[in-house]
Amino acid sequence: MSNSRRKSEPVDPKEVPKAVVSRLSLYLRELQHLLAAGHATTSSGRLGRQLGFTDAQVRRDLAYFGHFGQPGVGYRCGELIAAIRSILGTDRRWRVVIVGVGNLGRALIGYKGFGSQGFNIVAAVDVDPSITGREVEGVPVYPLDQLDSIVREQGVELGLVAVPAATAQKAADSLVTAGVTGILNFAPVTLNLPDDVSHVGVDLATELEQLCFSVANRGSQP
Amino acid sequence: MSNSRRKSEPVDPKEVPKAVVSRLSLYLRELQHLLAAGHATTSSGRLGRQLGFTDAQVRRDLAYFGHFGQPGVGYRCGELIAAIRSILGTDRRWRVVIVGVGNLGRALIGYKGFGSQGFNIVAAVDVDPSITGREVEGVPVYPLDQLDSIVREQGVELGLVAVPAATAQKAADSLVTAGVTGILNFAPVTLNLPDDVSHVGVDLATELEQLCFSVANRGSQP
Numbered sequence: 001m002s003n004s005r006r007k008s009e010p011v012d013p014k015e016v017p018k019a020v021v022s023r024l025s026l027y028l029r030e031l032q033h034l035l036a037a038g039h040a041t042t043s044s045g046r047l048g049r050q051l052g053f054t055d056a057q058v059r060r061d062l063a064y065f066g067h068f069g070q071p072g073v074g075y076r077c078g079e080l081i082a083a084i085r086s087i088l089g090t091d092r093r094w095r096v097v098i099v100g101v102g103n104l105g106r107a108l109i110g111y112k113g114f115g116s117q118g119f120n121i122v123a124a125v126d127v128d129p130s131i132t133g134r135e136v137e138g139v140p141v142y143p144l145d146q147l148d149s150i151v152r153e154q155g156v157e158l159g160l161v162a163v164p165a166a167t168a169q170k171a172a173d174s175l176v177t178a179g180v181t182g183i184l185n186f187a188p189v190t191l192n193l194p195d196d197v198s199h200v201g202v203d204l205a206t207e208l209e210q211l212c213f214s215v216a217n218r219g220s221q222p
Numbered sequence: 223m224s225n226s227r228r229k230s231e232p233v234d235p236k237e238v239p240k241a242v243v244s245r246l247s248l249y250l251r252e253l254q255h256l257l258a259a260g261h262a263t264t265s266s267g268r269l270g271r272q273l274g275f276t277d278a279q280v281r282r283d284l285a286y287f288g289h290f291g292q293p294g295v296g297y298r299c300g301e302l303i304a305a306i307r308s309i310l311g312t313d314r315r316w317r318v319v320i321v322g323v324g325n326l327g328r329a330l331i332g333y334k335g336f337g338s339q340g341f342n343i344v345a346a347v348d349v350d351p352s353i354t355g356r357e358v359e360g361v362p363v364y365p366l367d368q369l370d371s372i373v374r375e376q377g378v379e380l381g382l383v384a385v386p387a388a389t390a391q392k393a394a395d396s397l398v399t400a401g402v403t404g405i406l407n408f409a410p411v412t413l414n415l416p417d418d419v420s421h422v423g424v425d426l427a428t429e430l431e432q433l434c435f436s437v438a439n440r441g442s443q444p
Contacts, residue, residue: 013439019241021435025428033412050412088431089438096430104333107326108426112387113410117427158433165334182437184430188335190255190272198436202429205335206247207422208318208406209310211380213243214420215404216311217235 011064020061026051028084035077043074090118095156098124099171100163101131101141104186108162109139123150151178161185233286242283248273250306257299265296312340317378320346321393322385323353323363330384331361345372373400383407
């Protein structure tokens with residue numbers, strides 16, 4: 001659907017390991033910091049060091065997607081940012097709807113990181129009539145049964161599931177029926193979705209577990 | 223600090239790739255689902271299939287930490303859950319404090335996934351006097367300047383940073399000064415922290431970018 005966007009494609013994007021794609025986001029964020037701090041160029045060594053990877057790792061990851069950087073110059077931050085955004089598909093705006101306007105939904109609506117990375121939250125839906133018909137930080141909240149028309153009329157492609165675990169599958173089903181092609185799920189459950197709908201689950205407890213592992217194993221190092 | 227907890231340790235935990243540790247959390251969650259659904263045992267093939275990994279990947283990941291499973295039986299879900307929790311360090315409760323009681327802080331306080339995985343949010347702090355002195359879902363909210371005494375008196379080990387990007391470093395510094403050993407940062411900025419404090423950053427835009435990559439590259443597959 002979007003392959004025409006990319007200039008060179010040494011490897012089929014579907015052959016690229018997930019871990020590499022997830023590091024692309026880290027490289028992108030670090031390059032954005034570097035550019036904002038006035039650095040026009042950087043090196044694989046510097047980029048890696050900031051993130052805790054080797055320079056070889058950085059070069060190997062980027063090599064999946066083409067040739068970047070020049071000998072003696074390194075990477076031009078602005079160019080590499082544009083290239084990574086093109087690879088990730090975030091070189092254009094994505095229209096996003098949120099299902100669930102509880103604390104998590106409100107937090108996601110207010111999250112500044114989305115807008116700056118290319119995501120427009122155009123609407124939210126909820127089943128609670130005391131919330132619908134209003135705006136939260138400029139985002140209109142509609143009744144759940146208007147999801148189909150919102151997705152169709154506003155060209156929404158991605159949906160965020162921000163409801164409790166017990167109703168997450170139902171929320172996701174509604175998004176699929178409405179026609180979104182990607183779902184980001186914040187509820188701590190695994191969703192069953194059709195193969196033609198991409199989805200990523202954000203399990204916040206997983207992040208805490210990773211932190212625990214690091215804290216718990218700190219003591220064994222001198 | 224916590225190595226005595228583990229029985230066998232074929233590889234130094236610090237030598238284990240991050241990606242393997244992060245998959246442990248996925249295995250754990252899937253095993254918990256299987257056990258809850260009445261499955262006493264499972265196989266590397268089944269576990270992998272549910273999560274989109276090969277059986278070889280599952281076996282290789284677990285082999286970092288010891289010998290699990292039996293020929294002809296597979297893995298006993300309960301035993302493997304206990305083993306993974308011991309590896310991750312979540313076979314005990316962790317005491318957690320949240321800095322920032324805006325929408326995100328409230329969402330984190332109400333997030334059911336934390337309590338079920340071993341994390342006790344014992345307190346929250348905020349600078350806004352209209353919020354402090356109250357409780358949010360049973361969690362008391364104190365003024366920021368009481369952070370030191372909360373951490374000391376309640377034996378808090380982990381801190382969640384749920385403040386806006388502009389004040390995240392300051393919040394993290396306060397947590398370090400107070401004595402926490404691990405920080406989970408939700409603000410979309412990179413924190414500078416001492417080497418003896420573990421930290422994990424949760425960049426929600428990164429998760430959306432991963433979803434985009436998947437959606438954007440779907441069309442090239444027949």
